[in-house]
Amino acid sequence: MGSDPLNITLTRSIITPTALLRLAIGWGGFLLLSLTGHLLGSTLPAWLLLLCLLGIILVILICSFGVVHGAEQLARRMGDPYGSLVLTLSIVLIEVILISAVMLGPGEHSSIAKDSVMAVSMIILNLVIGLSLLVGGIKHGTMAVNRTGTSSYLVMLGVLLMLAFALPGLIGEAGSYTTAQRIPLVLLTLGLYAFFLYRQMGAQAPDFTELQPTGNAAGDGAEKSEPRTPIAQILREHRKEISLRLGLLVLTVLPIVLLSHDMASLLDLSLERVGAPVALSGILIAMIVFLPESITSVRAALAGEIQRVSNLCHGALVSTVGLTIPAVLVIGSLTDQRVILAESAANLTLLAVTMLVTVAGFGAKKLTAIHGAAHLALFVVYGLVVFS
Template sequence: MIRSFITRADVLRVALGWGAFVAVLVLHPLLAPPVAGPLLVVALVAIVAVILVCAFGVVQQAEALAHRLGDPYGSLVLTLSIVLIEVILISAVMLGPGEHATIARDSVMAVSMIILNLIIGLALLLGGLRHRGMAHNRTGTSAYLSMLVVLVAVAFGLPGLIGDDGAYTIPQEIPIIALTLALYAFFLFRQMGAQAEDFTEVDERLRGPAAATETAAPRLPIGQVLATHRTEVLTRLVLLVVTVVPIVLLSHDMAALLDDGLGRLGAPVALAGLLIAGIVFLPESITAIRAARNGEAQRVSNLCHGALVSTVGLTIPAVLLIGMLTGQQVVLAESPANLLMLAVTLLLSVTTFAAKRVTAMHGAAHLATFAVYVLILFS
């Protein structure tokens, strides 16, 4: 039974991903900076190639789960798998040697710009060009954006105003951790329960004169779906996780290589973090763009906005808690330029998804905003 859900390609992808990770560990002495130019290029190309192969395997399992479970559950599986691994790795870096006061801020900022502007921009541009416009569930999208406005303000704006040198004090951290976790938990509870329908695709067939006579296909309760297809869901979930873990591990292993190479080119340090964040969320990016090409605007929102809500909602409490337990300072306050870009991005997102139909013009505006952010990196 299980073999019907696992193909030879799935096994090869898992073996390739984990084999590449083991090879990087074995070759670590040769890859320690400074690395010879030719070896640096070969190592980066090989790692990126492995990540791309594994990413398509993750996308395949994610789409199969989304088809079987339906949204928002299908998108949530992929989102939480990637985000939880990313949070664990950031936490592991903080628990390791050295000072990492700004790792959470820099990582989440890069993820925010990539998800809200680059990925959503590409998805809306390509989907809008193909379908002219795509309808989405405005209630669900509004819920995501409401969460993001609060979480981003608390994470990156407030520490600079009430904190100490851009970091919350311990008496401030405790209520911030509790508030963030409570808000995120309540959001997940509602998203997977009473408000699940707010995160499903809009059935455009129900618009117009036919609305009175045509009804949407009934959805089976998630409990019934899991009971009926338990083996398939568990098998695909395990495959997704074991395929996505090497992507995240390899992307962090290549961080030193990117820092070394970009340093020689005189590129800004933040550019390496931006590239790594893009690679970590590559499976989600591919899935979102394919969903947009299929006209599934709400799935794009579930994948992108849901990923960022989970990233901020889980990363900030985790790093603050680690900082409290280890005595490390966690600097979260952003620079004025980045705060401006976050504000512009959130305002643009609210105006984009306030429309009944998102179009290629909306996508172009998001891509332009991402280009401005990259320009700021080099300034």
């Protein structure tokens, strides 16, 4: 009985009035859209269509800030890489569910995975990382990353992005893997990703923690990883708090998932009326869906936590490619749909240069604002490619 007041205090500190308001707005918006969704269509006046679209985006953004807050609290309690992984997998699952829902819906969507994952790659590797390095570099001057952990992300990305975008155009048919090629590619991708997670959360977890100066007299910049409490001990000591925060995070993420599909439909209608490129829809969806991770990354950079930026951004992209590509290949096989993955020469060139700039930057002893500016320039080039 003596612990009840403590439990009540803990619950109230997590389930705050602000958190309840976000849930009410998110689920209320979904309920309203469920009741009126049949009225949204091509016959809707342009101004009303835009108003509905902005309303959905506003609700998604409100819920996104709730996701950011909850994930940050979890990250502080659990420590990296576990805390960052919670946010990363939450957002990536939204992306996978969205793409899967579109593929299982009516119409032809053979290139939805390619367009979405390419947009996510450019947004994460260039826009989010570029902005994070720029603001972090301006505030802190130079920042040191845990190069062993970041190198693990980058070698994974090199293999996964090659399997996703380059290999289908070389060994597949019309940019799509053949039926015989899909099964080994799915097993290889999932197996590699599962092994990566196993090592990241186990023996190599220290490789993904922030570096701290050793304070040696030589001043040679030698650094060491932060000491960390074993995750089993953290889960045991703070089980109730972590369970409550995880539950609240899931309840806040779900409205984003449920509303994003309708947002995608309205975006397609709006872009069709103004004659914008089809790929722009995937870019806008990716920017909104990954907003929580983007905000958290910029905040981490401002706090000088550059390894957390890498965990959030590079980790998110590894998870996106490692989960999305197998999912769409399996769905394509089950529904007898073509899944076009091979990218254009322009996008492959841009992706290759992006990876070279990333390796050169994160392989250095220190990261600066110049690295961020280079990544942002590449994102501008991506915009030019989309509209060309």
